[in-house]
Amino acid sequence: MKTIIEPFRIKVVEPIRMTTREERERLLREANFNLFLIRADDVLIDLLTDSGTGAMSSLQWAGIMRGDESYAGARSWYVLQDRIRELTGFEHVLPTHQGRASERILFELVGGRGKVVPNNNHFDTTRANIEHTGAQAVDLVIAEGRQASARHPFKGNMDLAKLEALINDAGPERIPLVMVTITNNSGGGQPVSLENLRGVRRICDHYKLPFFLDACRFAENAWFIKQREAGQDSRSVREIVRDIFDLADGATISAKKDGLVNIGGLLLLRDLGLVRRADELLILTEGFITYGGLAGRDLEAMAQGFDEVVHEDYLRYRVRSTEYVGERLLAAGIQIVEPPGGHAIYIDAQHFAPHIPPERFPGQALVVGLYRHAGIRAVEIGSVMFGQSGTAPAMELVRLAIPRRVYTQSHMDYVIEAIIEVFRRRGELRPLEIAWEPPSLRHFTARFREL
Numbered sequence: 001m002k003t004i005i006e007p008f009r010i011k012v013v014e015p016i017r018m019t020t021r022e023e024r025e026r027l028l029r030e031a032n033f034n035l036f037l038i039r040a041d042d043v044l045i046d047l048l049t050d051s052g053t054g055a056m057s058s059l060q061w062a063g064i065m066r067g068d069e070s071y072a073g074a075r076s077w078y079v080l081q082d083r084i085r086e087l088t089g090f091e092h093v094l095p096t097h098q099g100r101a102s103e104r105i106l107f108e109l110v111g112g113r114g115k116v117v118p119n120n121n122h123f124d125t126t127r128a129n130i131e132h133t134g135a136q137a138v139d140l141v142i143a144e145g146r147q148a149s150a151r152h153p154f155k156g157n158m159d160l161a162k163l164e165a166l167i168n169d170a171g172p173e174r175i176p177l178v179m180v181t182i183t184n185n186s187g188g189g190q191p192v193s194l195e196n197l198r199g200v201r202r203i204c205d206h207y208k209l210p211f212f213l214d215a216c217r218f219a220e221n222a223w224f225i226k227q228r229e230a231g232q233d234s235r236s237v238r239e240i241v242r243d244i245f246d247l248a249d250g251a252t253i254s255a256k257k258d259g260l261v262n263i264g265g266l267l268l269l270r271d272l273g274l275v276r277r278a279d280e281l282l283i284l285t286e287g288f289i290t291y292g293g294l295a296g297r298d299l300e301a302m303a304q305g306f307d308e309v310v311h312e313d314y315l316r317y318r319v320r321s322t323e324y325v326g327e328r329l330l331a332a333g334i335q336i337v338e339p340p341g342g343h344a345i346y347i348d349a350q351h352f353a354p355h356i357p358p359e360r361f362p363g364q365a366l367v368v369g370l371y372r373h374a375g376i377r378a379v380e381i382g383s384v385m386f387g388q389s390g391t392a393p394a395m396e397l398v399r400l401a402i403p404r405r406v407y408t409q410s411h412m413d414y415v416i417e418a419i420i421e422v423f424r425r426r427g428e429l430r431p432l433e434i435a436w437e438p439p440s441l442r443h444f445t446a447r448f449r450e451l
């Protein structure tokens with residue numbers, strides 16, 4: 001069957017608002033052509049991020065009512081701890097309010113000046129938390145992972161030769177741990193193979209280094225392994241997930257992605273010494289070790305989300321519907337990062353708008369064009385986001401991140417249609433200049449002018 005069927009029916013609806021073109025022209029001018037400064041109510045289809053934007057199930061909402069709000073030892077905490085132990089095999093589970101809180105605790109303990117932390121590609125909060133301690137964050141994804149049109153089934157893989165070279169150059173004593181991000185968010189949501197994770201484990205064993213996962217999208221990654229890796233297709237996603245976690249000494253997780261909740265995070269550890277020190281920091285800034293900055297109801301919803309995310313009907317629909325958007329755009333001649341990743345489609349904006357040079361922000365011009373034409377919100381990942389330091393980013397991209405279980409296939413058809421219409425009239429996309437910018441992280445608040 002060709003039709004992608006959502007493996008759920010809809011029990012609660014939330015209206016979204018159609019705006020007129022005139023309204024959107026005014027809203028764009030008022031927001032100084034920065035889509036972060038537009039109210040969500042004025043967006044028809046919001047593809048800004050897949051983080052914390054998913055829809056919860058009826059069982060998760062039932063869990064919200066069941067939540068035990070006791071300060072210490074709440075029943076909801078034990079429900080979550082049991083689920084995560086069963087899913088990952090990790091004995092020590094620390095709850096946090098989101099992924100970056102787990103990163104902050106971990107790197108406060110193992111980071112510091114002179115340290116070097118390798119990863120396939122550090123996510124921006126991971127990098128920021130590492131650098132905040134004075135340590136250095138190094139990206140070692142394979143070469144294919146850096147090229148938009150290079151096809152590779154596991155474009156998120158770590159370059160094992162480069163990892164070993166880095167360990168030898170820096171000296172193993174300067175490397176507190178090796179990290180791998182699954183799926184590789186900053187590299188287009190591309191998966192990492194089980195074989196590659198085993199290779200990283202072997203190198204870590206050889207140099208006696210801990211191996212940590214940034215496991216925000218562990219279930220999507222496991223699904224790709226089942227689909228693409230030799231000998232894995234007859235195994236269940238749960239088995240593959242367990243294999244992945246069994247390789248690691250620890251993991252940081254944002255539950256806002258594959259936890260299928262709107263807020264929450266986890267830090268998983270094996271080393272008891274590290275657990276004791278992490279518990280101390282957890283209590284210092286997040287909360288007691290049985291709630292970690294969350295309400296009891298959040299823990300309950302998370303426990304259920306981590307169960308639902310490994311259902312194979314869900315993962316088939318999830319990955320296939322993202323792939324479908326990518327296929328249709330490619331068929332229309334629009335270059336995307338290939339093959340499509342798990343949670344998002346990344347459009348090559350320089351290819352889309354060749355008449356706009358990087359210093360006139362082709363990605364931002366496309367983001368503005370999509371909103372103007374169809375009320376769709378996407379995000380620029382190019383010279384606006386990364387160009388402030390004066391270094392040119394490798395690619396000018398626009399990311400369409402797909403929230404989990406929120407939009408139907410007809411919403412996606414509308415998005416595809418709109419992008420293709422903008423592409424046919426791409427000569428009308430207008431270059432931009434920056435009218436004002438803050439000293440750092442300018443993409444959130446910069447003001448633009450259309451030229």
Ligand SMILES: *Cc1c(COP(=O)(O)O)cnc(C)c1O
Pocket residue numbers: 051098099100101123125126181185186214216253254255256257264265
């Ligand atoms: C979202 C994300 C994080 C950070 O999680 P938050 O919940 O946003 O703090 C870390 N790593 C990756 C790969 C992510 O996608």
